[in-house]
Amino acid sequence: MNYLAHLHLAHLSHTSLPGALLGEFARGTIDPDLPAALQTGIRLHRQIDSFTDAHPRHMGEVQALPSPFRRYGGIIMDMMFDHFLARHWPRYHPWPLADFIGYSHRQLVPDAHWPPAMVTLVERLKQHRLLAQYERFDGIIRAIARIDGRFRRPTPLPRCAPLLRARYDKMEQAFLAFYPELQDFVLSQTRQG
Secondary structure (H helix, E strand, O other): OOOOHHHHHHOOOOOOOHHHHHHOOOOOOOOOOOOOOHHHHHHHHHHHHHHHHHHHHHHHHHOOOOOOOOHHHHHHHHHHHHHHHHHHHHHHHHOOOHHHHHHHHOOOOOOOOOOOHHHHHHHHHHHHOOOHOOOOOHHHHHHHHHHHHHOOOOOHHHHHHHHHHHHHHHHHHHHHHHHHHHHHHHHHHHHHH
């Protein structure tokens, strides 16, 4: 899952929104000196990613992508699942999406525990209102294309729009079946903790 889903699931489970994003940047053993809320957020982020990557609906959609896109299938599906979450937002949250994004922005206040890359990410999310763009197909396509810049060599990501348009309905159905299971998983994990 990508940023919107991690923030939504942190809110759903009453865990740390900054911790949910910090999981994107924390590698290896979780620093025991971090505040407990951030440690929980990192742990939950990793559990969400593991559950998602191993789920048959997610894996099936990744495997259905032709070469050379399949190599980047995890990235593509995480972004598309965020798109479908934004598109079907009222099914999953009582607040309007714009209100939730505003709330998330207010919760994401940099502190000494944040790596510089996370500070930069959050500044971009806020300044360009990137999460709000996920709701539109063209917005998510632009977001996927921007990911190409993170790689040393060019990727096919900027050319994926026709493929995603052709597979759109199947991906959407996979998301709609998958996301309630992910929500249940997250709630079960946070009840155990």
